[in-house]
Amino acid sequence: MTQSHPYDAQISALYHQFIDGWNRRSGAAVAAGFADDGDIIGFDGSHHRGRLSIAADLRQVFGSHQTPAYVGVVRSVRPMAEGVAVLLAHAGMIPAGSSDFDPDLHTVHTLVAVDEGGGRWRISLFQSTPAGWHQHPEAREALTQELRGLLAPQ
Numbered sequence: 001m002t003q004s005h006p007y008d009a010q011i012s013a014l015y016h017q018f019i020d021g022w023n024r025r026s027g028a029a030v031a032a033g034f035a036d037d038g039d040i041i042g043f044d045g046s047h048h049r050g051r052l053s054i055a056a057d058l059r060q061v062f063g064s065h066q067t068p069a070y071v072g073v074v075r076s077v078r079p080m081a082e083g084v085a086v087l088l089a090h091a092g093m094i095p096a097g098s099s100d101f102d103p104d105l106h107t108v109h110t111l112v113a114v115d116e117g118g119g120r121w122r123i124s125l126f127q128s129t130p131a132g133w134h135q136h137p138e139a140r141e142a143l144t145q146e147l148r149g150l151l152a153p154q
Contacts, residue, residue: 006079007077007085007115007119007121008077010119010121011077011085011087011111011113011121012074012077012087014033014087014111014113014121014122014123015072015074015087015089015109015111016072017029017032017033018030018033018111018123018126019070019071019072019091021033022067022069022070023069023070025062025067026058026062027054027055027056027057027058027059027060027061027062028055028059030054030055030058031051031052031054031055031058032051033122033123034051034054034122034123034124034126035051035114035116035122035123035124036050036051037049037050037051037124038050038051038054038122038123038124038125038126039124039125039126040054040123040125040126040127041125041126041127041128042128043105043107043128043129043130066095066096066097067096068093068094068095068096068102068105069093069094069096070091070092070093071091071092071093071094071101071147071150071151072089072090072091072092072109073089073090073091073146073147073150074087074088074089075088075089075090076088080112083114083115084112084113084114084115084124085112085113085121086110086111086112086113087109087110087111087112087113088108088109088110088111089108089109089111090106090107090108090109090131090143091106091107091108091109091128091147092105092106092107092143092144092147093105093106093107100148101144101147101148103140103141103143103144104132105130106130106131106132106133106140106143106144107128107129107130107131108128108129108131109126109127109128109129110125110126110127110129111123111125111126111127112124112125112126131143
């Protein structure tokens, strides 16, 4: 069992703010949760460094591509050191014009958060790693079903 983090709620909120900004296709909203020198490594391996660069680069991406929407599930938030925590999440993507997930776009999100003082958490690193689970198709299908359940009418 992993230890929970005393700032679970704040760190999870950073993740959900990231997802919300992405789904609104706003580079500024995505970048808002990052530390000044934060890094983002995308699903395709692209790397952007610094909050201002992240905002500008994603503004360009959103303006030139129909990016899929994310739906994510936080799996854990745990302390790494004083003022440092790591969040792990699984996410699926719904391509533009579709209403269902493309299992080939499932991903593991890793978010490293740092406390900039007074419980003000910022993203130091966000990485999206493709989650093909080629040796475990049942895990991929289970995630697809779990994510579809999150889309069910309330």
